[in-house]
Amino acid sequence: MLAAVLIALATLSLVFVGHIASRAADEQAQRNEVRLLENALTDRSQLIARDQFTLARWDRSVENISLRFNSGFVRYEFFDSLWYDFGHEQAFLIDPAGILLAESRLGEASFRRKPLAAASPLMQIAKATAHKHAETGATLDAPGTLTATRVEESAVYRFAELDGVVTLLVAMPIVPDDHDVQLPAGPPVVVVSAKALDEAFVADLNAQLSFVDIRFVRETSTALGLTRLPVSTLDGTQLGSFQWVSETPGQHVWQMIVPAIVLLGSLIAVSALLIAWKISGLTQALEEREREASHLAQHDILTGLANRLQITAALDHAVAGLPARPFALVSCDLDRFKAINDSFGHGAGDEVLREVARRLEDAVGSHGLVGRLGGDEFIILVTAFCDRKKLTRLAQQILLTVPAPVPLNETSTAHFGLSLGIAIAETGDADSEVLLAAADAALYAAKARQVGSFVFAGDADTEALKAAADRGRGPMAAPDSEPGPARRGHPRPDQSSNVA
DSSP states (O other), rough: OOOHHHHHHHHHHHHHHHHHHHHHOOOOOOOOHHHHHHHHHHHHHHHHHHHHHHBBBOOOHIIIIIOOOOHHIIIIIIIIIIIIITOOOOOEETTTSSEEEEEEEOOOOEEOEEEEEEHHHHHHHHHHHHHHHHHHHHHHHTTTOOOOGGGGTTTTEEEETTEEEEEEEEEOOBSSSSSSSSOOSOOOOOEEEEEEEEEHHHHHHHHHTTEEEEESSSSOOOTEEEEEEEEOTTSSEEEEEEEOHHHHHHHHHHHHHHHHHHHTTTTTHHHHHHHHHHHHHHHHHHHHHHHHHHHHHBBOTTOBEEEEHHHHHHHHHHHHTTSSEEEEEEEEEEESHHHHHHHOOHHHHHHHHHHHHHHHHHHHHHHGEEEEEEETEEEEEEEEEOOOHHHHHHHHHHHHHSSHHHHHHHOOEEEEEEEEEEEESSSSSSOOOHHHHHHHHHHHHHHOOOOOOOEEEEOTTTTHHHHHHHOOOOOOOOOTSSSOBBBBTTTTTTTTTTTO
């Protein structure tokens, strides 16, 4: 009777532990998957905003939209770039008075002006964008301060129902970049891009998530075993939800508990130790999954390099260590990369970016951190040294090994170049944004000097070479010209391609 009581108590205890552990494991897996989906949606919104940024922060856009409305410019340069270069299916221009100036759907532009209702999602996001610009515009509009790393500070993201379809809306104000023109008094004109949450959008998101049976539905299913992420408007109105079949690591717990219960009569002590060991293994598996989720949040999906979030944190940490631990920042940009995408397709461009990432890591080694900012732009944070002689050797090594031709198949080889801009941080008054801008300016100077060269920020000819590059660069450059790195207000036709 005592043995039976002990077995019964132990069995009940194990059943209870199994229930708690399996439920906790399943809930943790669901939380991780929800966070991954939220990050993927945020990344997609920021990608659309970066596409808009190349056109919205541009003196020519201000001249031809805000100051005088030029329908030819809007059709052939503004809307065509959003559709053909970046794949924005719907785009709208809304003036400060709430008038829809123009819209584009699948590349077809319409200029039928009409006032927007106050409850219209387009009107609401335009007002929110104007309000955000009024709060932060004075700081962000200062010449040389707004770079691609701060696009998110100008953009506004919303989910809304547009023409009966749940849509992701991304808006940005149209403002000058080089301040050769001035905005009219009052709020700016706003560009809004719309992306429907259709099957193609969900499939594109799931390419980096690999969730089971993920879909977006208007009517939330009551079926058990589904994990959901609701999508709502700003006022809390639920538009639908993403739902998918979540992983259930808790099932493994029961696969361990049941055999233990069967053997408990003769091996109570041994079984208890076995269960403790197995549960420890499950905990380690959950921790490993947590580490994988953290890795995805810190690394570029396409190349495996550090992403913008990790580079920003590392750069801020390095700046905090000045002047005791000086360092250098190297801005890298591929030359003739657009020709690879145009000639061989974006799959070949992805392969080239992955090979460039591998070669950069081999060249830099333990001397620093290599990251990808997006498109064909890379950044290197060199922390092992900062003297010009060693940096020159490193730059020469990179230019010698990285731009080597990349075989694509048995008959095709990708040829490209590489230019470098180097900024050295030695004093305690250095700033992350200033260093990024200095490396960027040196990169422009390197491109103006010749393809496949490097320039140190602050050299005597840096500003002159940068000015020459600025004069030769523009969104309407000839097709065979070599575009510079993506920068404030200058669209890059190939920039949104090959973005993880």
